[in-house]
Amino acid sequence: MNLSVENLSKVYLNEGNVHTVLSGVSFTVQEGQFLTLLGPSGCGKTTLLTILAGFQDASGGSVLLNGKKVIKPGPDRGFVFQNYALFPWMTVQDNILYPMKRRKMPRQQREQRLKELLEMAQLEGKERLYPHQLSGGMKQRTAFVRALAGSPEVLLMDEPLGAVDFQMRQILQEELESLWLKDKTTVIMVTHDVDEAIYLSDRVIVMSSWEGIILEDLEIKLGRPRNRNGEKYLRHKENLMNVLRKALVKESDASGKERELCLA
């Protein structure tokens, strides 16, 4: 797996007004890495992730997956939407089987993979339930293994825990981590939660409110599972909080004379 984002830009036209959301965004992702895109609301995280997924086109620059330009969605990229977005009319097992059917995987192989994924996500016995009959954690695990079911090269997750309250969120982060450790698919996750970014990521890219410019590209080399109260952990947290504060400020010139607070 080799993913590179090269000089990407995205411009929206809103009623004749040009709105540059992304400009000159470049980075490459290594195989097996858990990468998080962190940034304030409205800075272009979802826009970037949906371009990587091929759901929409960039205005300039390119995304290359294994050297091939991304122009449309494909089974080589799994996507976890905010609020899980399971198909409510399908049972857990039909949700998980869906990407495999799309990939035209032979029946026997599908059944085998389904068994593995249900076991991995501790969902055995729940396969015939519908999403509304599941707990938040079960929905999240179903969404995660469904996205893995088609064996994507890279898993894209847009605020997968965005709708969850604080305490549940920490528990689900731990579940997400242990699921990911069993599989180690390359992940690009979007969040605006600093603690979540440090707990889960090998690398954090901080985007600014202003044209999605990359303010920081930080490696987090702490062992797993991480101690949220550890000294190094807390230092990373303070550092990223400071960067995130800067992410809200647009500096129009190098001297910083003219500053504009972008409260997106």
Ligand SMILES: Nc1ncnc2c1ncn2[C@@H]1O[C@H](COP(=O)(O)OP(=O)(O)OP(=O)(O)O)[C@@H](O)[C@H]1O
């Ligand atoms: N389809 C669209 N047409 C026009 N403008 C859009 C469109 N989608 C997003 N935008 C604008 O682009 C900017 C970035 O939106 P985006 O959804 O990428 O932000 P985000 O970083 O994901 O924010 P959040 O954390 O709130 O989800 C916003 O100002 C938004 O209004």
Ligand SMILES: [Mg+2]
């Ligand atoms: Mg978003």
